[in-house]
Amino acid sequence: MSMFASRTVVFAAAFLATALPSPARAQSADDWARLEAQDLRLAAVAERLQGANALLCNALMPLTGLILHSADQYGTASSNERFRNSPLAIASLLPGSPAALAGLAPDDGVVAIDGVPVADIAPETGQRLREAAFYRMAGRTSAAPLTLTVARDGAQRQVVLDAPQGCRSLVEVLLGDGPMARSDGKVIQVQYDTVERLSDAHLAVVVAHELAHTVLEHRRRKEAAGIDSGLLAELGRNQRANREAEIEADRLAVHLLANAGYDPATMPDFFRNAPTLGIRGLALPSFVYPSPEARAELVERELALYLPSHRGPSWPGHLLARRDVAFSAAD
Ligand SMILES: [Zn+2]
Numbered sequence: 001m002s003m004f005a006s007r008t009v010v011f012a013a014a015f016l017a018t019a020l021p022s023p024a025r026a027q028s029a030d031d032w033a034r035l036e037a038q039d040l041r042l043a044a045v046a047e048r049l050q051g052a053n054a055l056l057c058n059a060l061m062p063l064t065g066l067i068l069h070s071a072d073q074y075g076t077a078s079s080n081e082r083f084r085n086s087p088l089a090i091a092s093l094l095p096g097s098p099a100a101l102a103g104l105a106p107d108d109g110v111v112a113i114d115g116v117p118v119a120d121i122a123p124e125t126g127q128r129l130r131e132a133a134f135y136r137m138a139g140r141t142s143a144a145p146l147t148l149t150v151a152r153d154g155a156q157r158q159v160v161l162d163a164p165q166g167c168r169s170l171v172e173v174l175l176g177d178g179p180m181a182r183s184d185g186k187v188i189q190v191q192y193d194t195v196e197r198l199s200d201a202h203l204a205v206v207v208a209h210e211l212a213h214t215v216l217e218h219r220r221r222k223e224a225a226g227i228d229s230g231l232l233a234e235l236g237r238n239q240r241a242n243r244e245a246e247i248e249a250d251r252l253a254v255h256l257l258a259n260a261g262y263d264p265a266t267m268p269d270f271f272r273n274a275p276t277l278g279i280r281g282l283a284l285p286s287f288v289y290p291s292p293e294a295r296a297e298l299v300e301r302e303l304a305l306y307l308p309s310h311r312g313p314s315w316p317g318h319l320l321a322r323r324d325v326a327f328s329a330a331d
Contacts, residue, residue: 036092038195039067039173043094045204046188049211050166052260052312056215056320061138062146062163065097066090068110070129085109085151088118088129098163104150111156112149113137131170138168169214171207180279183210185219197278204262205253205270212252217323218245225327233288241327242288250295251302252319259312264303268296 047063054060069091071083083089086109093100111118113136123132137146145162174189181190188210195203213219222229227241254264270277271292290298307314 034196035173035175035192038192040092040094041200042171042173042190042195042203042207043067045200046169046171046207046211047094047097047166049204049207049256049260049262050169050171051164053211053215053256054164054166056256056259056316057167058217058323059168060143060165061168062140062143062161063097063166064099064137064146064161064163065094066099066104067092067094068130068133070133072123072128073130082107083109085153086111086118088133090150098161102159102161104148104159105152107152109151110148111151114140114147115149134170138170167211167215169211181206181210183213185214185217188214194279201262201266202270202277204257204260205267208253208256208260208262208267209249211256212249213245215256216245216248216252216319218249221245221323221327227327237327239287243290244327246289247298248319248322250299252316254299254302254307255312255314255316255319258307258310258314261312264299264307264310267299271296271299 043065047065050057051063067090068088069082070089071080071087074080082091085107088110090099090104090106090108090110092106093104110133113121113133116136118129118133121129121132121136123129140146143165145160147158147160149156149158169183170187172187172189173192173195175192178189178191180194181188183189188207190203190206190210194206198206221227222241222245225241228235228238229242232238233242250267254267257264257267274292289295303310306316306318
């Protein structure tokens with residue numbers, strides 16, 4: 001499911017674009033400012049793709065522009081000044097988003113979501129509070145406005161966020177080692193170094209590929225077919241199904257890009273120039289991923305056949321129909 005030759009399945013969910021702090025990586029105020037800048041860049045690219053492609057997605061969520069974090073992410077530093085208002089607080093906000101227009105600000109505490117006190121939102125084992133809060137917000141079945149109770153310096157108020165719907169996925173910056181990007185159907189993670197190094201246009205290519213896995217419900221379809229995306233991903237029918245999924249994701253990604261107003265021709269350019277962009281791993285031998293040149297030609301063919309104008313709106317029904325098709329049966 002990852003953009004490149006690694007098939008690690010994500011186990012840790014997290015909140016929209018909020019990086020997991022690592023004491024080794026982020027210690028100074030400077031580090032945090034750099035991290036926050038990349039959080040915001042990734043969130044802006046992701047929300048643009050998620051919002052513009054809402055009609056293509058079966059699972060939706062409100063796009064609030066909120067980037068939340070929780071005190072339990074920070075271990076012993078949980079008495080941090082940033083959580084003086086609530087253990088769930090606003091890390092940053094996308095400019096111009098519903099959350100920003102509602103007058104919310106960094107370090108405001110979130111004390112209730114749709115009237116449910118944050119104190120009553122119990123994270124599941126291995127989850128942090130921000131993840132539990134995310135699933136409560138993203139898992140709402142109604143498109144009714146989201147009501148948050150927020151606290152600032154001892155005063156509480158309710159804000160109603162009439163946020164547009166977008167494809168449901170957590171998108172976050174990941175610190176530490178691992179593939180440049182990966183997704184598990186619920187969470188999309190992009191390495192900090194990747195986010196920092198790539199232009200917005202190239203970052204959009206990476207996010208579009210991962211979001212395509214979500215739109216095409218590859219996780220559900222692989223599980224239904226008993227396909228292994230992990231250690232056995234390169235073998236037999238696993239390899240065929242995983243390769244099929246990667247090809248579907250590359251083909252759909254050009255439509256997702258066009259719908260969001262990005263130039264889909266950036267995608268073949270990205271594959272061909274990955275080494276000069278400092279992208280590692282793209283050319284690693286793999287039976288799951290076609291070669292970078294083959295991927296570039298694949299998306300050029302998709303554009304020529306289905307999107308010659310290179311512009312949205314695009315309804316890629318030929319690919320969306322794959323959601324109802326099972327992956328290859330057993331040998
Ligand atoms: Zn992939």
